[in-house]
Amino acid sequence: MKNRIIELLSEALPAVDFESEFLFSELDSLGIATILLLLSNEYHISLNASDVTPKNFMTIDSVVAMVESKLNK
Amino acid sequence: MTLEEGICLYAQKTPDKTAVICYEDKISYSDLWNMIIERAGLMNQDGLRKGMPYVFRASQDIDFIINYCAIHYLGAIAVPLEHQALQENFISIQKEVGGCDIPADIQDILYTTGTTGKSKGVMLSRTAIESCADNFICDMHYTDELLYIISGPLNHIASLFKIHPVLIAGGTVCILDGLKDINAFFDVFRLPYNRVATFMVPASLRLLMEFSYDKLCAVADRIDFIETGAAPITGKDMERLAKALPHSRLYNTLGGTEIGAVCTYDFNDGKYMEGCIGRPMKNSIVEVTPDGSIIVSGPTVMSGYVNDPESTAQVLQDGRITTSDLGYVDENGMIHLKGRRGDVINVGGFKVDPLEVENAAIGHESVKECICIAAEHPVIGPVLKLLVVLEDGFVLDKRSLAIYLKSKLEPHKIPTYYEAVDKLQRTYNGKLDRKYYRIK
Numbered sequence: 001m002k003n004r005i006i007e008l009l010s011e012a013l014p015a016v017d018f019e020s021e022f023l024f025s026e027l028d029s030l031g032i033a034t035i036l037l038l039l040s041n042e043y044h045i046s047l048n049a050s051d052v053t054p055k056n057f058m059t060i061d062s063v064v065a066m067v068e069s070k071l072n073k
Numbered sequence: 074m075t076l077e078e079g080i081c082l083y084a085q086k087t088p089d090k091t092a093v094i095c096y097e098d099k100i101s102y103s104d105l106w107n108m109i110i111e112r113a114g115l116m117n118q119d120g121l122r123k124g125m126p127y128v129f130r131a132s133q134d135i136d137f138i139i140n141y142c143a144i145h146y147l148g149a150i151a152v153p154l155e156h157q158a159l160q161e162n163f164i165s166i167q168k169e170v171g172g173c174d175i176p177a178d179i180q181d182i183l184y185t186t187g188t189t190g191k192s193k194g195v196m197l198s199r200t201a202i203e204s205c206a207d208n209f210i211c212d213m214h215y216t217d218e219l220l221y222i223i224s225g226p227l228n229h230i231a232s233l234f235k236i237h238p239v240l241i242a243g244g245t246v247c248i249l250d251g252l253k254d255i256n257a258f259f260d261v262f263r264l265p266y267n268r269v270a271t272f273m274v275p276a277s278l279r280l281l282m283e284f285s286y287d288k289l290c291a292v293a294d295r296i297d298f299i300e301t302g303a304a305p306i307t308g309k310d311m312e313r314l315a316k317a318l319p320h321s322r323l324y325n326t327l328g329g330t331e332i333g334a335v336c337t338y339d340f341n342d343g344k345y346m347e348g349c350i351g352r353p354m355k356n357s358i359v360e361v362t363p364d365g366s367i368i369v370s371g372p373t374v375m376s377g378y379v380n381d382p383e384s385t386a387q388v389l390q391d392g393r394i395t396t397s398d399l400g401y402v403d404e405n406g407m408i409h410l411k412g413r414r415g416d417v418i419n420v421g422g423f424k425v426d427p428l429e430v431e432n433a434a435i436g437h438e439s440v441k442e443c444i445c446i447a448a449e450h451p452v453i454g455p456v457l458k459l460l461v462v463l464e465d466g467f468v469l470d471k472r473s474l475a476i477y478l479k480s481k482l483e484p485h486k487i488p489t490y491y492e493a494v495d496k497l498q499r500t501y502n503g504k505l506d507r508k509y510y511r512i513k
Binding site for chain 1: 251252253254255256259276277280281283284285287373415421447451452453456471474475476478479484487489
């Protein structure tokens with residue numbers, strides 16, 4: 001799943017370093033909106049503003065963990 | 074009244090009242106005023122004097138307001154740049170403003186793409202800044218009960234010139250570092266304020282409605298007003314926002330660095346007139362010529378561009394600014410926008426000159442030629458897209474190109490989308506055919 005998410009997000013946001021340890025600070029509101037849309041569509045999960053926390057977007061691993069947690073609900 | 078006079082006044086009248094909040098930090102009027110005086114003293118020791126420009130990066134915090142007011146307190150000129158301004162741009166602007174004659178009454182120089190598309194220093198006098206604040210206070214009824222959330226960059230007039238009316242009226246400013254952490258926006262409603270207001274570009278409002286509509290509805294009774302502008306808002310978004318906030322005032326404003334805030338329309342009127350910017354505000358005169366050009370005059374307009382009399386003369390004649398906006402006046406005297414002249418692309422309220430992006434991209438080894446155009450993002454609206462004709466032997470490496478552009482341009486000028494094409498559409502005389510690529 002991690003590789004697929006990196007592939008998907010890198011395609012849409014090529015200037016962002018998804019391997020960064022400080023992913024949240026790399027993103028702007030456009031980036032956040034794009035990620036929410038792409039992940040909602042790809043995994044058929046519901047993501048909203050409450051999910052946009054620095055913790056959930058700290059690294060690509062935390063983004064993956066957020067998706068996994070939504071899928072397990 | 075100036076911003077500094079307002080802070081000084083409330084430091085005496087309501088010294089303990091909170092003037093500015095920024096996440097966990099807050100400062101009272103009294104402490105803010107004392108820190109401004111102290112900072113001004115330090116700047117003076119460092120050689121800052123009346124009439125001298127002071128270039129600095131606009132941090133998104135209380136310290137920014139202290140610096141900004143301290144510069145004014147000394148009679149110097151504030152030149153706030155984007156907090157991520159590239160060092161080469163910072164140095165070049167320092168040289169530009171340091172080496173030219175600036176009229177005596179100038180308080181701020183704001184760098185913008187704005188009306189002409191080229192990055193220019195807009196000189197704003199004390200009168201222009203005060204008149205703009207007065208427009209907001211009188212037409213939008215800013216009061217001392219207001220908590221105003223500023224989430225946009227503080228070097229941008231749409232955010233910076235909200236600090237003035239809020240603190241002159243004795244209200245409270247709440248600074249947020251953008252809107253990517255939407256929860257931080259809603260956390261503000263935990264504070265004990267019942268009259269909250271904010272400015273958001275249409276893209277941010279769309280974001281708010283798309284991902285947190287329920288939360289917005291839940292705080293509706295405490296939102297006094299929301300103002301938008303800098304880019305067109307759709308009638309559909311106006312209606313959706315009005316449904317979430319049925320009792321709030323919802324303004325669509327015409328403003329710009331060269332003209333100030335000059336016209337506004339409360340679209341919570343059941344009509345949701347797309348493109349409508351209402352009527353001129355207290356200190357502004359807005360005319361529409363027979364060919365549809367929007368011309369603005371009155372005390373809020375700029376004094377000119379720094380060191381650029383030719384560009385100044387192109388837009389400013391006899392105190393009247395000819396904007397790039399086109400419009401008309403309806404039978405009720407309401408002004409409506411119907412497009413813009415020129416090639417500037419509006420990305421979430423930031424005006425981008427496509428030529429600047431193209432000139433930067435052409436320096437990449439893989440780019441033979443390119444054109445920067447507007448493309449539609451499903452949530453945000455228009456974003457930048459770069460169409461690239463590649464040099465022989467290269468394939469499009471979006472990441473390499475985007476990272477290259479990141480080293481050359483400010484973040485809002487980096488295209489979101491990239492596409493390799495065989496050739497670019499040109500006009501009969503060989504120029505890039507920008508009209509062909511416009512969003513239909």
